[in-house]
Every structure is written in C-alpha cells, then in structure tokens.
Amino acid sequence: MDNRDEVREFLMSRRAKLTPDQAGIAASGTRRVAGLRRSEVAMLADVSIEYYSKIERGHLAGVSDGVLEAVARALRLDDAEREHLFDLARVAHGGVEPVRRRKPKQWVARESLLRALEAITAGPAFVRNGRMDVLATNALGRAFYDQVFDGPGEGNLARFQFLDERSRDFYPDWPPAADVTVAILRTEAGRDPRDKQLHDLVGELSTRSDEFRTRWGAHNVRRHGSGTKHFRHHLVGDLTLTYEGLELTAEPGLSFLIYTAEPGSVSEERLNLLASWTAADAHGRGERAQASATTDLTKKPTEGPTHG
Structure with a gap:
C-alpha cells in the first residue's frame, strides 16, 4: 500500500x-x-x-x-x-516499525494466557490480532465462533464476514457489522503498512467480495474498545451481548475481547445453554477417550514369536 x-x-x-x-x-x-x-x-x-x-x-x-x-x-x-x-x-517520516510491533507469524499463546481465557466461563472470550485472526479462545468462544473456524473463514473474522454466507445469519445487523470489520482492518493498515499478511488478506477480500471492496475504498477507521452487538447463533438463537476489548500489554498489537450478557436476560439464558452443551460435549469426548484407552489396556496382547 x-x-x-x-x-x-x-x-x-x-x-x-x-x-x-x-x-x-x-x-x-x-x-x-x-x-x-x-x-x-x-x-x-x-x-x-x-x-x-x-x-x-x-x-x-x-x-x-x-x-x-x-x-x-x-x-x-x-x-x-x-x-x-x-x-x-x-x-x-520514515518510521519503519509499527507503533505496536507485530508478533511472529507462528504465534503461540502462553500457558498463562490460555488459563486466563479458560477462567472466563460466563461469556465468549478470545484473543485476536489486527488482521482479525482469532488466535485463542475459551471453551465458550470456540462454541460461539464454531462457524468461523469450520468454513472459508479459516479462523479469520473478516473472511467469515465477507466469504461465508452464514455470516448473514450470524450478524442480523450485517451491514454495520461489515463496516466495523473493514474499519478495523483499515486502522491496522495505517498502523502497520508493511504487514504482508494483511496486504494478502485485503487483496483476497477485494478480489472476492464487492461488499468488502466498496467499504475498503471508504477509508473509514475506528477503535474497537467496547459496545453492544447482536448475534444469531445457529444453536441457541438471538443474543444481545456487550463487549470489552483490552490491549495485551505483554503482546503488543493483540486484543483480548470478552462478550457478556445482561444478568437475568434471555441472552444470558441462551449463553448458559450454549455453555452447558459445550461442557457436555467436552465431557462426552473425555469419556469416550477414557473408554477407548481402557479397552486398549484390557486387550490380550498378541503373542509374538517364541524365542528359544
């Protein structure tokens, strides 16, 4: 650029x-x-x-x-x-380094950061970079964003927004949600113009989505610190959630975001339902894995050749 x-x-x-x-x-x-x-x-x-x-x-x-x-x-x-x-x-002016330094391409979450994410159980929590890649989540975040990971989004919120038709259902207010996504990417492009992965992402989305290309040309930028969003999850239905975004001091350029529902609201009930299903599914997988391991241990070993 x-x-x-x-x-x-x-x-x-x-x-x-x-x-x-x-x-x-x-x-x-x-x-x-x-x-x-x-x-x-x-x-x-x-x-x-x-x-x-x-x-x-x-x-x-x-x-x-x-x-x-x-x-x-x-x-x-x-x-x-x-x-x-x-x-x-x-x-x-010749500033070759961005104000917030980028992390290496193969970013690995610290164990303490993963524990911090998993300690949040009342709402989806995740870490993303300025390119809108979801880098780490808690259990509820994985369930909340399951479609972001299992389709053309490939774990990237911008790809999901513009390349996955399911995003039209996930974001009931799709046009303003798309505006926000592009504004975040445009802000990142100004902050870190040498980010090749961002260049590639913008090029891909501009080529494949007229909706993205039009918004990119508007040059709108924005902070993404806090607010309210509406979602329609394919398992539990409509959700109205507030979010808080925090910059990670130890990981410059990365944001820690937490979604929560108003106490006593229908959205809270639905989040709790999604969390219970997620926990039940994880428990079921654990039981199946334990059963498989137990079966393997109780199998009679195959007799090998006799050595004399």
Whole structure:
C-alpha cells in the first residue's frame, strides 16, 4: 500500500464527509460536492492552500505534529481517525516499525494466557490480532465462533464476514457489522503498512467480495474498545451481548475481547445453554477417550514369536 495514496485518499474522504454547516462555514458559490473545499480546510487549519494541497497529495514527510493536529481539528476527526492520520505521518517520516510491533507469524499463546481465557466461563472470550485472526479462545468462544473456524473463514473474522454466507445469519445487523470489520482492518493498515499478511488478506477480500471492496475504498477507521452487538447463533438463537476489548500489554498489537450478557436476560439464558452443551460435549469426548484407552489396556496382547 503506497503511503502517499493512503494519505491522499484518507484526507479526501474525510473532507468529502464534512459539510460547510458542520464546519461552521457559510457556504458560498456553486458547490459541486457536499464536502469542504481544500481552501476551506486550509483556512480552518490556519495553513496556506498550497501547503494543505501538498499534504492532501500525500506528502506528510516533514509535517509537524502541530500542523497535523490543526488538520485533524479542521476535519473534525474523531480519536480513531486522528490516530490513523498520525500513523500515516509516522510512516511518511520514515518510521519503519509499527507503533505496536507485530508478533511472529507462528504465534503461540502462553500457558498463562490460555488459563486466563479458560477462567472466563460466563461469556465468549478470545484473543485476536489486527488482521482479525482469532488466535485463542475459551471453551465458550470456540462454541460461539464454531462457524468461523469450520468454513472459508479459516479462523479469520473478516473472511467469515465477507466469504461465508452464514455470516448473514450470524450478524442480523450485517451491514454495520461489515463496516466495523473493514474499519478495523483499515486502522491496522495505517498502523502497520508493511504487514504482508494483511496486504494478502485485503487483496483476497477485494478480489472476492464487492461488499468488502466498496467499504475498503471508504477509508473509514475506528477503535474497537467496547459496545453492544447482536448475534444469531445457529444453536441457541438471538443474543444481545456487550463487549470489552483490552490491549495485551505483554503482546503488543493483540486484543483480548470478552462478550457478556445482561444478568437475568434471555441472552444470558441462551449463553448458559450454549455453555452447558459445550461442557457436555467436552465431557462426552473425555469419556469416550477414557473408554477407548481402557479397552486398549484390557486387550490380550498378541503373542509374538517364541524365542528359544
């Protein structure tokens, strides 16, 4: 992904979304678009039109933090958009390493992290990276996301969202859920533009999904810290869950997410039902494995050749 193209398209998309009324500017003359003109952004940021035009063409190298802050204020960027602009500027300044270092491709969860996940029993809990790969889950998380792992999703939430038709049932509010997924990937692309696996994923989804390609071109970014989501699980039905996302201090770039249901709600009952089925299934597998082992031990050994 060329950094200058990313900067240009991002700033142009933010400028196009901001109307003169929203920016507190009296509209004048014939306007071909609803958004702001470059000259208006330059005025709001207190820089020359020539300088802002250079910035919007993608030339962020040498641009001070103060100017970036002024541009962010002029365009009314939210916290996620502002961080994205500064990530793009860091790359333009020659920052070769992402702010949050990536882990090796073959990431292995620490035993203590796995124990922490399994200690959470009231809701699905999982660890994912910025590419939306689900790297580790608790037992309820595996049951909750079973379709993510057994189809074209291959354990990746973005692939599941756009390449698996079952996601249309799993996410009753599919369009806004798809918006969030792409915004998370776009944020990660600004933070870590050298991530080849992310490039490959974006290329794959852009080729195979018109829905993804359209959203990717919108250049929307967002934080994914907390909120409420609606799901329709194929085993237990509709669920309304709140989530909390935590950055793993010991694993920069990875997020620890926990879903919970409101106490006493139908969603809590359904989560408990899914958890009980999961526990029963795990117990059944354990009993079958124990029975198999016992049978093997009680079999009469096959007599071998007699040695004299």
